[in-house]
Amino acid sequence: MSPELLSLLWDSFIETLVMVGLSGGIATLIGIPLGLLLAVTAPGHILARPAFNKILGLVVNAVRSTPFIILMVAIIPFTRLITGTSIGTAAAVVPLAIAAIPFVGRLVEGALREVDGGLIEAAQAMGATPMQIITKVLVPESLPGILNGLTIMLVSLIGFSAMAGAVGGGGLGDLGIRYGYQRFMPEVMGMVVLVLIVFVQLVQSCGDWLSRRLNHR
Amino acid sequence: MENLQTAPMIALNAIAKRYPGPSRDSAAVEALSNIDLTIAEGEIFGIIGKSGAGKSTLIRCINLLERPSAGQVIVAGRDLTALSDAELRAARREIGMIFQHFNLLANRTVFANVALPLELAGIPRAEIAARVDPLLELVGLAAQRDRYPSQLSGGQKQRVGIARALASRPKVLLCDEATSALDPETTRSILALLRDINQRLKLTIVVITHEMQVIKDLCDRVAVLDHGRIVESGRVFEVFTAPTQPMTKTLIADVIGHELPEGLLERLAQPHLQKGGQVVRLFFTGASADAPLMSALTRQFGLDVNILHGQIDEIQGEPFGSLLVLLEGDVANRQGALTWLDQQGIRTEVVNVA
Numbered sequence: 001m002s003p004e005l006l007s008l009l010w011d012s013f014i015e016t017l018v019m020v021g022l023s024g025g026i027a028t029l030i031g032i033p034l035g036l037l038l039a040v041t042a043p044g045h046i047l048a049r050p051a052f053n054k055i056l057g058l059v060v061n062a063v064r065s066t067p068f069i070i071l072m073v074a075i076i077p078f079t080r081l082i083t084g085t086s087i088g089t090a091a092a093v094v095p096l097a098i099a100a101i102p103f104v105g106r107l108v109e110g111a112l113r114e115v116d117g118g119l120i121e122a123a124q125a126m127g128a129t130p131m132q133i134i135t136k137v138l139v140p141e142s143l144p145g146i147l148n149g150l151t152i153m154l155v156s157l158i159g160f161s162a163m164a165g166a167v168g169g170g171g172l173g174d175l176g177i178r179y180g181y182q183r184f185m186p187e188v189m190g191m192v193v194l195v196l197i198v199f200v201q202l203v204q205s206c207g208d209w210l211s212r213r214l215n216h217r
Numbered sequence: 218m219e220n221l222q223t224a225p226m227i228a229l230n231a232i233a234k235r236y237p238g239p240s241r242d243s244a245a246v247e248a249l250s251n252i253d254l255t256i257a258e259g260e261i262f263g264i265i266g267k268s269g270a271g272k273s274t275l276i277r278c279i280n281l282l283e284r285p286s287a288g289q290v291i292v293a294g295r296d297l298t299a300l301s302d303a304e305l306r307a308a309r310r311e312i313g314m315i316f317q318h319f320n321l322l323a324n325r326t327v328f329a330n331v332a333l334p335l336e337l338a339g340i341p342r343a344e345i346a347a348r349v350d351p352l353l354e355l356v357g358l359a360a361q362r363d364r365y366p367s368q369l370s371g372g373q374k375q376r377v378g379i380a381r382a383l384a385s386r387p388k389v390l391l392c393d394e395a396t397s398a399l400d401p402e403t404t405r406s407i408l409a410l411l412r413d414i415n416q417r418l419k420l421t422i423v424v425i426t427h428e429m430q431v432i433k434d435l436c437d438r439v440a441v442l443d444h445g446r447i448v449e450s451g452r453v454f455e456v457f458t459a460p461t462q463p464m465t466k467t468l469i470a471d472v473i474g475h476e477l478p479e480g481l482l483e484r485l486a487q488p489h490l491q492k493g494g495q496v497v498r499l500f501f502t503g504a505s506a507d508a509p510l511m512s513a514l515t516r517q518f519g520l521d522v523n524i525l526h527g528q529i530d531e532i533q534g535e536p537f538g539s540l541l542v543l544l545e546g547d548v549a550n551r552q553g554a555l556t557w558l559d560q561q562g563i564r565t566e567v568v569n570v571a
Contacts, residue, residue, distance in 0.1 A: 125312070126309065140324050
């Protein structure tokens with residue numbers, strides 16, 4: 001493989017890294033509170049608000065059921081509002097984050113539901129406020145599960161980011177399509193797939209390791 | 218009722234708890250009805266019943282984890298049902314609770330678990346350490362300070378639970394089936410610890426359990442709960458030696474082994490019954506336990522006394538025994554013997570052999 005192609009591969013990798021890193025970071029920051037809200041406002045939970053919970057759940061489901069490629073195109077006006085442009089790596093970050101937020105929300109909600117109701121009851125018996133139950137019991141006890149969810153989200157984002165080529169976002173997937181497929185360079189396609197496999201493997205291993213370290217169950 | 222001379226620590230007045238029925242049209246489920254209980258300061262009070270009797274609901278009414286549908290819950294002179302959320306949280310700090318499945322935070326060390334109620338109360342870090350370490354010492358877990366719950370045995374986990382419940386220096390300790398998940402030996406050591414804490418800290422302890430053994434080993438007074446109602450209550454010794462309700466008798470039979478297998482009883486007694494005899498169970502308490510009664514029955518009433526089964530036990534340091542005997546003789550003498558035994562303060566119960 002020529003040095004030019006290698007440099008192209010490196011640039012694409014960095015683009016993927018930026019897209020996944022930024023959108024993953026945003027999705028984490030918004031998705032965790034969203035998951036908390038979904039969990040604690042559920043009927044029978046510490047801040048039960050059944051009607052609100054139902055509506056929030058519907059919104060989350062609506063975003064999750066929209067295919068990413070359609071979501072990306074559909075929210076172009078919003079993307080332009082935020083980044084000032086509708087093409088390029090930065091423009092790809094917005095739809096990626098929007099798609100990942102409800103995904104993280106559901107994964108975090110699931111992790112929080114795993115926390116034994118007895119722990120919440122014990123905290124209530126100690127005189128804990130709902131906020132204290134969230135910060136001292138729910139989040140610390142479900143942290144390994146939340147981390148597993150974030151790992152799943154990052155791996156999914158790596159896959160989604162391959163579609164970012166559609167808005168000129170670049171990245172490894174885009175490189176594979178343009179060079180490997182359209183210019184019929186199987187060695188480029190092979191390299192792209194190989195790098196993606198190693199990248200995903202690395203993310204998964206780091207996530208697993210961290211989750212295991214934090215889990216004392 | 219001599220325990221009630223001091224001011225009551227807990228008073229439940231006409232507590233009822235109803236849950237909505239399974240469907241909209243079905244009747245509400247009455248989990249508790251008309252519960253009146255008074256528990257004195259420093260007392261160990263047991264509530265026993267089979268599963269589904271409403272024990273868990275009842276103990277959760279004491280710290281309002283379950284809000285009763287009717288009635289008052291008064292702890293340390295305050296009506297908890299009348300408090301605001303914030304006041305209730307403050308009041309709960311004076312009521313410790315331990316659980317059947319311990320409910321420890323898996324991702325906190327032993328120390329951090331015990332420190333949790335103090336963190337929640339906003340106590341400064343330095344003071345927390347000063348309060349937690351002596352507690353770990355008290356429950357015998359100083360060496361396990363930095364371990365995680367998953368590294369502990371069941372008994373050790375419950376000790377952490379106890380230390381955690383004591384951290385906020387409560388006046389009352391609620392024990393929700395605290396030993397039901399433990400083996401008999403560990404149960405004994407946990408009960409010994411609870412008794413020790415009761416003595417040392419003058420703590421009022423409320424225990425719910427389905428095991429009569431726990432009541433027998435630990436409690437001063439007991440209430441028997443059946444289908445959401447208190448059917449019998451009193452000092453443990455009295456309830457054990459003179460139960461009046463069938464439910465109580467069933468529960469006690471497991472601990473006080475005065476039951477002879479029915480087939481065996483029949484085989485032993487049947488040949489004699491035709492010749493004019495009856496099987497009688499005699500209950501001995503206190504001083505009567507060591508009088509030479511059997512020979513008196515023979516001499517004074519000319520009866521043949523055949524001892525079928527006997528056992529003796531101790532409840533709160535008082536001896537208590539029962540004898541299953543076959544009395545042979547004519548009817549008048551047997552009647553006379555039973556009357557005489559009654560005068561001696563021996564409770565008797567004629568057993569029907571099928």
